[in-house]
Amino acid sequence: MLDQTRIDTFRRDGFVIIRNLLSGAQVEVARNRFEPLFQGRFETGIYPDEWNWQEGRDPPDRTRQICNGWKSDRTIARIVLSACVGExxxxxxxxxxARIGQDNVLWKPPGAKSLGFHQDDSYCHWVVPAGYITCWMPLDATTAAGGTIEYARGSHLWPLSLPKGKFHAPEDYHATLREAAAEAGGTIDIVPIEVAAGDAVIHHGRVWHGSGPNSAAVPRRALVSHCISADCRFHPTEVSYVYSRYRRRGDLDMDESFFPILWRADGYRTPWLASL
Known part of the structure; x- marks a missing residue:
């Protein structure tokens, strides 16, 4: 799937579209897992690491997000932990x-508000070497009006920023981007991603991205794999309030029970993934 043209596009823009990464069958079965997940019906009996929207607790006009849904649902796991995504x-x-750092299960229903622009690497301080490469996989055809993901082309070349502004439902979801561009002396070139269900986008951990409100009549659902290098270890002093709980005392190695290796050039892949 990766020829030199795609690699060059990624290096220049900070993202690149990959067509037909998921089959129609994979898309359909993944869509069917969203309602059970967000209703708290977890196939494995294990809660996800983050469950940011719950029915009856949170406003209906928010984007629904679960982090590390792979721990709760085998269908989600088979997609976000695939060897293809890792490679x-x-x-x-x-x-x-590459190994998994974190996944996202994202559901933006009609009427849902925006997500603020940010860099993923602002939240990747707890591993060494730091830095995500992300595979974003929409399960619905995306449109600019439907709250699709937007990238600021070339912004991965700007400095890494600390987290800025409000992430969920900001009044102005481009405000943090404008601030970062001013600090970097950069030019803003926003690209809304309009692709088919089953396509994917690979993006750099430093590229600025966010999404507007869903003004369409259909939902925008996506699965996301945030990958880190297979040789990553825990940072000796920097802590993630969620993910550093998986660090063993006196040991910086990352346990493959929680951060499995999806693909490695020598052919290695975490053995238990074969049972998914």
Whole structure:
């Protein structure tokens, strides 16, 4: 899937579209897992690491998000932990291999508000070497009016920023982008991604991205794999309030029970993934 043209596009723009990554059958079965997940019916009996929207608790006009849904649902796991996703991210990152850092299960229903612009790497301080390569996989055809993901082309070349502004439902979801561009002396070139269900986008951890409100009559659902290098270890002092709980005392190695290796150039893949 990766020829030199796609690699060059990624290096220039900070993102690249990959067509037909998921089959129609994969898309359909993944869509069917969204309602059970967000209703708290977890196939494995294990809660996800983050469950940011719950029915009856949170406003209906918010984007619904679960992080590490792979721990709760085997269908989600088979997609976000695939060898194909790992290989794409490793090759774009220039790594010998890739492991999962975190996944997202995202559901933006009609009427849902925006998500603020941000850099994923602002939240990747807890591993060494730091830095995500992300595979974003829409399960619905996306449109600019439907709250699709938007990228600021070339912004991965700007400095890394600390987290800025409000992430969920900001009044002006471009405000943080404008602030970052002013600090970097950069030019803003926003690209809304309009692709078919089953296509994907690979993006750099430093590229600025966000999404507007869903003004369409259909939902926008997506699965996301945030990959890190296979040789990552926990940072000795920097802590993630969620993910550092998986660090063993006195040991910086990342346990493959929680951060499995999806693909490695020597053919290795975490053995238990074969049972999904």
């Amino acid at each position: 794409l991210c490793a090759q774009m990152g220039g790594w010998e291999g």
